[in-house]
Amino acid sequence: MMAKVVTVTSGKGGVGKTTTTANLGVALARLGKRVTLIDADIGLRNLDIVLGLENRIVYDLVDIVEGRAKLRQAMIKHKTLPELYLVPAAQTRDKTAVSPQDMVTLANQLRQEMDFILIDCPAGIERGFRNAVAPADEVLIVTNPEVSAVRDADRIIGLLEAERKGPGRLILNRVKAEMIRKGEMLSPDDVTDILGIKIIGIVPEDEYVVPSSNSGNPVTLMENSRAGKAFHNIARRLMGEKVPFLPLEEKRGFLHQLGRLFGGGGA
Amino acid sequence: MASIWERLFGRGDEVNGSGKQAKSRLQFVLLHDRMAIAPEKMEEMKAEILEVIKKYLTVDSAHFDIALQRRESASLLVAEIPFLRMETPVTDVDIEETSVPTRTRDGRVVTERDRDDG
Numbered sequence: 001m002m003a004k005v006v007t008v009t010s011g012k013g014g015v016g017k018t019t020t021t022a023n024l025g026v027a028l029a030r031l032g033k034r035v036t037l038i039d040a041d042i043g044l045r046n047l048d049i050v051l052g053l054e055n056r057i058v059y060d061l062v063d064i065v066e067g068r069a070k071l072r073q074a075m076i077k078h079k080t081l082p083e084l085y086l087v088p089a090a091q092t093r094d095k096t097a098v099s100p101q102d103m104v105t106l107a108n109q110l111r112q113e114m115d116f117i118l119i120d121c122p123a124g125i126e127r128g129f130r131n132a133v134a135p136a137d138e139v140l141i142v143t144n145p146e147v148s149a150v151r152d153a154d155r156i157i158g159l160l161e162a163e164r165k166g167p168g169r170l171i172l173n174r175v176k177a178e179m180i181r182k183g184e185m186l187s188p189d190d191v192t193d194i195l196g197i198k199i200i201g202i203v204p205e206d207e208y209v210v211p212s213s214n215s216g217n218p219v220t221l222m223e224n225s226r227a228g229k230a231f232h233n234i235a236r237r238l239m240g241e242k243v244p245f246l247p248l249e250e251k252r253g254f255l256h257q258l259g260r261l262f263g264g265g266g267a
Numbered sequence: 268m269a270s271i272w273e274r275l276f277g278r279g280d281e282v283n284g285s286g287k288q289a290k291s292r293l294q295f296v297l298l299h300d301r302m303a304i305a306p307e308k309m310e311e312m313k314a315e316i317l318e319v320i321k322k323y324l325t326v327d328s329a330h331f332d333i334a335l336q337r338r339e340s341a342s343l344l345v346a347e348i349p350f351l352r353m354e355t356p357v358t359d360v361d362i363e364e365t366s367v368p369t370r371t372r373d374g375r376v377v378t379e380r381d382r383d384d385g
Contacts, residue, residue: 146289147289147292147293150293151293151296151297151300154297154300154301155300158300158301161342179286180286182284183283183284183285183286183287184284184285184286185284185286185289186286186289186290186293187286190286190289190290193290194290194293194294194297196336
């Protein structure tokens with residue numbers, strides 16, 4: 001089996017790319033897949049800390065590319081998931097230290113031994129973006145239901161088309177059902193209407209997310225987290241399973257259930 | 268589509284929340300982002316296209332619109348051109364009664380005849 005290379009991108013920063021990459025990695029590993037996460041955000045390394053692996057870094061992506069370390073030496077094994085690895089970004093260099101071709105070569109070295117290779121793309125549309133997208137078999141675009149994030153996602157979709165990596169699938173992160181109900185937030189339907197691409201996940205705003213990165217344990221590991229559940233479902237969809245979307249809001253009693261019965265609600 | 272429940276108890280559709288504003292503002296700005304064309308240039312193009320069509324058809328100019336749509340595989344420029352009636356009589360086919368052209372959902376112009384003949 002050859003690994004599938006999935007790049008997680010967004011254009012805009014701060015929409016949850018790193019959180020998404022970490023959680024999808026953890027979810028896929030828990031589903032029994034062999035997964036390597038590559039942090040392509042050279043100079044702004046973060047995936048390590050979100051995963052709780054920041055103290056284990058010896059070599060990084062640039063060390064591999066420049067021949068100071070073998071790929072295997074730079075791969076950090078997750079603390080509890082034996083089939084999850086991280087290739088950390090270099091912190092002291094910039095994006096030009098790596099080329100798109102380097103990324104393709106690196107991904108190809110891993111393809112035989114992995115089921116999934118997830119690449120955390122830096123924000124922006126320059127070199128770092130091109131590096132991260134070059135080896136991708138599939139691209140996931142993370143956005144928030146917010147005008148600036150959606151606009152940047154649209155730009156990314158355009159660039160992916162140009163790089164023949166499109167159209168990609170959308171992850172709508174930090175969705176607040178309450179605000180959508182009041183008409184004060186773009187709904188998942190609004191966003192897919194505007195962007196014209198398929199959606200692979202709707203992740204609710206969840207107060208477990210911050211504590212989980214505080215402690216370096218992605219929310220997917222927390223049983224009660226709705227965001228964690230959503231990421232788990234995205235992982236299954238990435239594996240090709242058909243998984244229905246979670247309802248946007250938690251159960252709201254009998255009347256709400258009745259409403260859903262009439263064909264409404266849900267995401 | 269709003270469900271019965273949503274229509275009864277409100278969700279977006281009949282609420283004039285800022286979500287609607289966000290959607291329409293985005294649709295406007297993305298049109299220009301995607302085509303990398305300035306809004307004035309776009310208006311110029313629309314006006315020119317309208318002029319050409321007006322040579323042949325009586326167009327409802329107020330409702331004339333050109334918009335960019337993105338489908339799975341490509342971006343499309345989609346024109347909505349409501350017209351009132353044919354300016355010149357159709358001579359190459361025998362039409363017993365006046366065939367009223369209507370617009371299909373995707374903006375194509377069809378007549379009763381077209382549809383009957385498949």
